[in-house]
Amino acid sequence: MSAAPESASWRYRHEGLRIGGETLNRDRTFAVHHPHTGDRVATVAMATADDVRHAVLVAERFRSRLSRHDRYTILMRARELIDSRREEWARLITMESGLCLKDTDYEVGRACDVLMFAANQALVDDGEIYSCDLTPHGRARKVFTTREPLLGVIGAITPFNHPLNQVVHKVAPAVATNNRLVLKPSEKTPLAALAFADTLYEAGLPPPMFQVVTGDPAEIGPVLIGDPHVELVTFTGGTEVGKRVAASAGYRRTVVELGGTDPAIVLDDADLAETARLVLLGACKNSGQRCTAVKRVLVQAGVADEFVALLTEQARQLRTGDPFDSQTDIGTVIDEQAARRIGAAVDDAVRAGAVLRHGGVRSGAHYAPTVLDHVVPTMAVVTEEVFGPVAPVVRFTTDEEAVQIANSSRYALSAGVFTKGLDRALRFVNELHAGTVNIGEVPGYRIESTPFGGIKDSGLGYKEGVVETMKAYTNVKTFSLPWQP
Numbered sequence: 001m002s003a004a005p006e007s008a009s010w011r012y013r014h015e016g017l018r019i020g021g022e023t024l025n026r027d028r029t030f031a032v033h034h035p036h037t038g039d040r041v042a043t044v045a046m047a048t049a050d051d052v053r054h055a056v057l058v059a060e061r062f063r064s065r066l067s068r069h070d071r072y073t074i075l076m077r078a079r080e081l082i083d084s085r086r087e088e089w090a091r092l093i094t095m096e097s098g099l100c101l102k103d104t105d106y107e108v109g110r111a112c113d114v115l116m117f118a119a120n121q122a123l124v125d126d127g128e129i130y131s132c133d134l135t136p137h138g139r140a141r142k143v144f145t146t147r148e149p150l151l152g153v154i155g156a157i158t159p160f161n162h163p164l165n166q167v168v169h170k171v172a173p174a175v176a177t178n179n180r181l182v183l184k185p186s187e188k189t190p191l192a193a194l195a196f197a198d199t200l201y202e203a204g205l206p207p208p209m210f211q212v213v214t215g216d217p218a219e220i221g222p223v224l225i226g227d228p229h230v231e232l233v234t235f236t237g238g239t240e241v242g243k244r245v246a247a248s249a250g251y252r253r254t255v256v257e258l259g260g261t262d263p264a265i266v267l268d269d270a271d272l273a274e275t276a277r278l279v280l281l282g283a284c285k286n287s288g289q290r291c292t293a294v295k296r297v298l299v300q301a302g303v304a305d306e307f308v309a310l311l312t313e314q315a316r317q318l319r320t321g322d323p324f325d326s327q328t329d330i331g332t333v334i335d336e337q338a339a340r341r342i343g344a345a346v347d348d349a350v351r352a353g354a355v356l357r358h359g360g361v362r363s364g365a366h367y368a369p370t371v372l373d374h375v376v377p378t379m380a381v382v383t384e385e386v387f388g389p390v391a392p393v394v395r396f397t398t399d400e401e402a403v404q405i406a407n408s409s410r411y412a413l414s415a416g417v418f419t420k421g422l423d424r425a426l427r428f429v430n431e432l433h434a435g436t437v438n439i440g441e442v443p444g445y446r447i448e449s450t451p452f453g454g455i456k457d458s459g460l461g462y463k464e465g466v467v468e469t470m471k472a473y474t475n476v477k478t479f480s481l482p483w484q485p
């Protein structure tokens with residue numbers, strides 16, 4: 001492979017592990033490639049099992065005494081550091097992921113939001129007070145609760161699709177609650193995670209509170225999850241790996257945020273033009289690589305022809321190409337192998353009777369925005385998670401049938417429902433199997449502080465989002481004191 005692309009004025013990186021405030025290089029390394037050109041853009045140290053155990057021990061031995069104000073200040077400083085180098089961050093994520101600059105600039109903005117919400121939340125007292133003189137046999141006392149950081153270490157594992165924001169969602173709540181966290185980022189996109197560690201150290205974070213180990217997931221993943229000092233495992237990624245992680249976590253608190261086949265449900269009273277715009281972006285933004293991307297488009301039969309025509313028109317307008325071109329709407333998926341898998345799922349659907357309205361074309365790691373019509377709910381293109389810019393349209397007749405099709409999936413992460421009718425909207429809110437239901441928005445709509453996460457094969461029902469993650473990362477201590485009314 002050739003050296004790094006000149007166009008991005010990229011300086012080739014040799015990255016080390018971040019353990020105990022040191023950058024540790026190792027003889028064994030792995031390469032990171034820019035998916036658009038295939039150029040090797042960095043080599044990264046491969047941690048051994050001992051490196052992982054050492055990082056956890058460094059974390060375990062450290063007890064943070066940072067005040068709420070200290071934590072607020074560190075998180076806000078990190079936010080400012082990232083915001084002031086926003087373009088640099090976007091280019092870094094584009095380099096390792098192939099996501100276009102429009103997407104990565106958006107991701108950097110989201111990460112800044114997470115840091116701000118976590119900083120603010122660090123200032124909020126999370127205790128409760130219960131008076132005890134409430135019943136005839138009550139006593140002159142009060143019961144209080146306070147949230148404490150975990151006694152043990154948090155082990156975190158993140159996926160490739162949001163190389164920075166997934167990491168910040170794990171780490172910022174840990175800082176806000178005075179915890180210590182060891183991260184294993186995706187080996188496909190480790191660079192943003194390593195740069196984020198440096199940013200937090202620059203912002204004043206004691207290094208044992210956040211360390212990064214990189215390498216072969218099969219070698220170091222189980223070591224991190226199984227370390228006796230790890231009290232909580234938090235994993236975001238695919239369902240297959242996530243279930244294995246949850247099984248091996250054993251008697252540890254476990255938060256798993258997994259895959260989805262999220263539906264966008266278009267009823268016959270929806271604003272079709274606006275809905276087509278939202279749905280197409282929901283399917284294709286971030287190259288379709290979002291857990292909450294629109295992966296099934298359920299459309300009521302009476303408006304389906306008109307809606308598919310609008311959807312196809314929207315797809316035609318999206319520009320694909322060099323992710324570093326600021327005009328590009330869709331960059332690559334993570335690698336050529338992933339693009340081939342997407343192509344195979346689309347081709348299988350077409351062979352089984354689906355109609356290709358747009359796209360269906362692969363070039364290297366690029367896969368064109370694709371609209372598939374007349375998909376039936378049993379085709380793998382909608383039963384399995386296709387992690388790419390594909391909008392498969394399934395037609396339905398009644399609202400009841402839409403609910404039934406939506407709920408037939410083994411996944412249940414988020415859903416979007418497009419209707420002007422409040423009664424119809426409420427029915428879907430009540431009846432859909434999903435962690436989130438957005439009316440008049442795509443499944444992926446959220447802000448970074450709100451509860452987020454799925455059920456069934458999308459997760460165990462424990463939510464993420466800054467507020468919920470801070471709860472997950474703390475133990476509630478209840479104490480009582482004598483108290484005169």
Ligand SMILES: NC(=O)c1ccc[n+]([C@@H]2O[C@H](COP(=O)([O-])OP(=O)(O)OC[C@H]3O[C@@H](n4cnc5c(N)ncnc54)[C@H](O)[C@@H]3O)[C@@H](O)[C@H]2O)c1
Binds near residue numbers: 159184221290291
């Ligand atoms: N629900 C959510 O919040 C959410 C958010 C983003 C992505 N995702 C899901 O993530 C998936 C895409 O990401 P991916 O391809 O990186 O997922 P993946 O499951 O292949 O990998 C996720 C992480 O697990 C690690 N891993 C792999 N094998 C492991 C092992 N044996 N032990 C420990 N760790 C191991 C990987 O190195 C990576 O860091 C999609 O399914 C997507 O829906 C879910």
